[in-house]
Amino acid sequence: MSTGNRAMRALLTGALFVFGAGCAEGGVEPCRFGTDCASRVCRADGTCEPGEATDGGADDAGPSDASVADAGPELDAGAMEDAGDVEPDAGPPGCGDDDGTITREELSFPVGVSLAFRVAQGASVDSHGAERPDGSRIWDYEGPYGDDADRSFVRRDPSAEWYGEAFPGASYSLPLSGDEALLGVFEVTADAVLLRGIVSESDGFSRTELEYDPPMPIWRLPLAMDATWSETSTVTGLASGVSSFYSERWTMTVDASGQVGTPAGTRDVLRVNTRITRTVGALVTVTRRHAYVAECEGTVAQLFGRDNDTDAEPSVAAELWRVR
Numbered sequence: 001m002s003t004g005n006r007a008m009r010a011l012l013t014g015a016l017f018v019f020g021a022g023c024a025e026g027g028v029e030p031c032r033f034g035t036d037c038a039s040r041v042c043r044a045d046g047t048c049e050p051g052e053a054t055d056g057g058a059d060d061a062g063p064s065d066a067s068v069a070d071a072g073p074e075l076d077a078g079a080m081e082d083a084g085d086v087e088p089d090a091g092p093p094g095c096g097d098d099d100g101t102i103t104r105e106e107l108s109f110p111v112g113v114s115l116a117f118r119v120a121q122g123a124s125v126d127s128h129g130a131e132r133p134d135g136s137r138i139w140d141y142e143g144p145y146g147d148d149a150d151r152s153f154v155r156r157d158p159s160a161e162w163y164g165e166a167f168p169g170a171s172y173s174l175p176l177s178g179d180e181a182l183l184g185v186f187e188v189t190a191d192a193v194l195l196r197g198i199v200s201e202s203d204g205f206s207r208t209e210l211e212y213d214p215p216m217p218i219w220r221l222p223l224a225m226d227a228t229w230s231e232t233s234t235v236t237g238l239a240s241g242v243s244s245f246y247s248e249r250w251t252m253t254v255d256a257s258g259q260v261g262t263p264a265g266t267r268d269v270l271r272v273n274t275r276i277t278r279t280v281g282a283l284v285t286v287t288r289r290h291a292y293v294a295e296c297e298g299t300v301a302q303l304f305g306r307d308n309d310t311d312a313e314p315s316v317a318a319e320l321w322r323v324r
Helices: 003-011 077-081
Strands: 114-124 137-140 149-154 172-177 180-188 192-200 209-220 228-239 242-262 265-280 283-294 298-305 316-323
Touching: 149 172, 209 242, 242 298, 265 298
Parallel strands: 137 242
Antiparallel strands: 114 149, 114 316, 172 180, 180 192, 192 209, 209 228, 228 242, 242 265, 265 283, 283 298, 298 316
C-alpha cells in the first residue's frame, strides 16, 4: 500500500469520537429500547428509568453516564424484525435536549481522555438499518463480529506535540487507526469541526506532515436532518518523508436518524453520510464513511466502506467502530 493510501485509510478510521459527562442513576430492569420499560424510557446504561410512562415520554428521561454504559441484553434477530413497532427512545445523556439537533454546546472535546472502541474489519452489515413507521431507523452494530478487537486512544493537545507550531490554534489530535502511527489534527470552532492535517507521532526524516487547504469541515454545526455541505481541499506536505500533493472532495449529508446499538448500549443518533473522492494524479479513489452522532457524546459508531465501493449503504464494512 502506498504512503498516500495509508494516510487516507488512517484518516478514515477513528476521526471524531467525543464524549460528554453526566451522572448515572441506578436501575434494576435491563432494556434496549423504551418499549422494554414501564416508564417507556431506556437509559444509556441499559436500564429502565423507574416509574410509569408520562405524557412527556422521552423528554422525561433522567440523566445517564455514557462513559460507563453497560451493553444490556442482546438484541436478537426477532427484536430487529419487530423494530418497526418501537417508538424512539430517550437515549442522550443529561446535557442534551433530545430535539433532533446537535449543537456546538451539546458537544465537548476534552484532551487527555481515553476513548474506548470495539473494531471489526470486513464485517457484513446492514448499513441501511431497520425502518420505523416514522421514517427513523435502527442500526444493530452491537456484535459480536468474528474479529472484534478492543482499542483505546487518547485525544492530545497539539500545542504540546512536535507538530504544534505547524497547526497553530488546533484543538486536539487523535490517533486514527490502531494499525497506523498517524494522527489527525482538528480544530473546533463555533460552527464546525475542521480537519487541519495528518501527522506522524514522531518527528524526523520519515515523518508525515500533511496539511489541508482549506481545512476540511468534518461537521458543520449544528447537525440536523437533511443538512448537507461539501468542500474540496488540496493536501500537501510529507507522507513518510515523501513529498506529496493531492486533492480530496468531501460531500456530507445528515441523511438519517434513529437509534444505533453498540457494545456500550443504545443511543439516539443522527447519521452523517460522507463520500470522499481522492485524486492523486490520474488515480481516483472513492470511499464512503458513516458517522453515528449522539448529543453530548459525539460519534458513537463509525462505518467505513471499502475503497471504490460507492454504494451509499455498504453491505461490507472495511472497518466498523463502536464505543464500548
